[in-house]
Amino acid sequence: MTSPPAPLSTVWRGGTGWRARLRRALRRLKARAAVETLPSVEAYALWAAAYPPRAHNRLMEIEQAEMLRLLPNVAGRSVLDLACGTGRYGLIAGQRGARRVVGADNSAAMLQRGGLRPAAEASMTALPFAANSFEVVICGLALGHLPPEAMRRAIAEIARVLRQGGTALFSDFHPYLYLKGGRRTFCAPDGATYAVEHYPHLVADYFAAISAAGMMVTAISEPLRQVDGAEVPVVLVMQCHLIACFSGE
Ligand SMILES: C[S@@+](CC[C@H](N)C(=O)[O-])C[C@H]1O[C@@H](n2cnc3c(N)ncnc32)[C@H](O)[C@@H]1O
Numbered sequence: 062m063t064s065p066p067a068p069l070s071t072v073w074r075g076g077t078g079w080r081a082r083l084r085r086a087l088r089r090l091k092a093r094a095a096v097e098t099l100p101s102v103e104a105y106a107l108w109a110a111a112y113p114p115r116a117h118n119r120l121m122e123i124e125q126a127e128m129l130r131l132l133p134n135v136a137g138r139s140v141l142d143l144a145c146g147t148g149r150y151g152l153i154a155g156q157r158g159a160r161r162v163v164g165a166d167n168s169a170a171m172l173q174r175g176g177l178r179p180a181a182e183a184s185m186t187a188l189p190f191a192a193n194s195f196e197v198v199i200c201g202l203a204l205g206h207l208p209p210e211a212m213r214r215a216i217a218e219i220a221r222v223l224r225q226g227g228t229a230l231f232s233d234f235h236p237y238l239y240l241k242g243g244r245r246t247f248c249a250p251d252g253a254t255y256a257v258e259h260y261p262h263l264v265a266d267y268f269a270a271i272s273a274a275g276m277m278v279t280a281i282s283e284p285l286r287q288v289d290g291a292e293v294p295v296v297l298v299m300q301c302h303l304i305a306c307f308s309g310e
Pocket residue numbers: 101102105115143144145146147148149150165166167168171183184185186200201202203206207
């Protein structure tokens with residue numbers, strides 16, 4: 062009697078015993094070690110020339126669909142595209158009738174490549190805007206480039222520049238995907254592949270930072286996709302509101 066063919070996943074993955082698992086883990090470690098990780102400013106200086114102001118990979122398409130689903134009506138409103146890069150969300154806000162759109166990013170190369178004006182060269186952790194300046198703050202795929210303390214400072218800055226009742230909407234490479242070995246890589250003009258510095262922030266980390274900044278989470282989205290044969294969350298999208306202050310009387 063002949064045995065049934067092995068399931069495709071078993072053949073493809075090279076077995077399920079401990080030796081095979083160890084070999085795969087070593088291969089993954091080697092592959093990861095081979096890709097150099099660059100600090101964000103250095104990485105985007107290299108990436109800027111090939112970074113269009115639109116979703117340009119599958120992860121960004123998934124992320125953008127969720128961001129736009131949760132984006133409030135921006136018509137007639139003032140909008141900050143924070144860590145705007147080449148201006149993807151600021152340009153969308155402009156097309157949707159925003160009264161005023163401003164960008165901010167700490168990469169001069171990304172700002173030059175992009176079409177968003179005005180745009181300030183500034184860090185998310187120290188914004189050059191007065192308190193209560195914007196009704197909507199959008200921040201796409203950038204907070205994960207900050208270490209934990211800087212992420213908390215950036216969220217506090219978002220709350221400071223938002224008007225009472227305003228909306229903040231931001232997205233991140235999902236921490237689960239990062240902890241499973243996923244990396245944010247790009248191909249530089251010299252043909253080499255690099256990873257961009259990234260720090261996984263759990264939903265609980267964001268929730269604590271958002272609450273500490275006086276905002277309230279009003280929606281969370283974690284779309285699932287198949288990665289290596291398993292359904293995993295690939296991006297995290299959070300919508301928050303700046304809570305109005307009550308005098309208590
Ligand atoms: C993945 S890109 C996203 C760009 C844009 N938000 C989008 O969604 O198309 C991340 C951006 O975050 C910016 N960034 C990273 N760290 C920053 C910081 N500390 N302050 C301001 N911008 C930062 C980078 O320069 C880059 O333009």
